Amino acid sequence: MSFDDPGDTRFHPDDGCPLFSERLEDHIVGVSKGQMPNRGYFCGNCYTPLGRETLHCPQCGEDTRSGRRPVDAVPQPIIDALIAQRKTESTWVTSFAYLGVLIAVISGLAIVLSIPFFRASILWATIFYAPWLLLGSRGLAGILGGYYGDRLGYEKARAKTRAAWDAWVAERGYSA
Numbered sequence: 001m002s003f004d005d006p007g008d009t010r011f012h013p014d015d016g017c018p019l020f021s022e023r024l025e026d027h028i029v030g031v032s033k034g035q036m037p038n039r040g041y042f043c044g045n046c047y048t049p050l051g052r053e054t055l056h057c058p059q060c061g062e063d064t065r066s067g068r069r070p071v072d073a074v075p076q077p078i079i080d081a082l083i084a085q086r087k088t089e090s091t092w093v094t095s096f097a098y099l100g101v102l103i104a105v106i107s108g109l110a111i112v113l114s115i116p117f118f119r120a121s122i123l124w125a126t127i128f129y130a131p132w133l134l135l136g137s138r139g140l141a142g143i144l145g146g147y148y149g150d151r152l153g154y155e156k157a158r159a160k161t162r163a164a165w166d167a168w169v170a171e172r173g174y175s176a
């Protein structure tokens with residue numbers, strides 16, 4: 001199963017952590033896949049890729065002349081934070097999806113074993129159980145993984161990202 005593309009409609013909470021703009025996320029994903037070098041022109045505060053003429057970062061509003069100077073590479077701890085965030089998210093989505101499969105397996109068995117008609121006929125039990133398993137595991141995996149896993153995973157991952165951001169802000173200090 002693959003759940004690694006959250007799409008481009010990602011929700012960005014106003015929680016004091018400016019990570020990660022879509023452009024920064026795209027950049028880091030490209031770098032981590034080896035598709036592009038970690039070189040460019042980035043906001044000195046939130047590391048969103050900027051144009052050379054940009055005066056104010058569109059993500060965090062940092063002034064590129066009077067605020068933190070733009071940098072030419074995204075710092076490794078920021079890259080690590082995104083990779084950790086995505087890993088946490090996909091772990092939650094995948095775990096909930098498997099939980100959905102498990103529920104389909106067990107509920108199907110419970111129904112087959114509790115109804116005398118199915119217990120008496122392995123053929124009818126199979127005819128019932130096969131599509132139940134197929135449709136049930138798909139549906140439940142989609143609902144549990146895609147909805148609950150996605151939301152819970154995002155919250156857990158975002159908490160880690162906020163902590164990583166706080167640690168980074170403390171570490172980099174105030175020199176530009």
Ligand SMILES: [Zn+2]
Binds near residue numbers: 044057
């Ligand atoms: Zn910025």
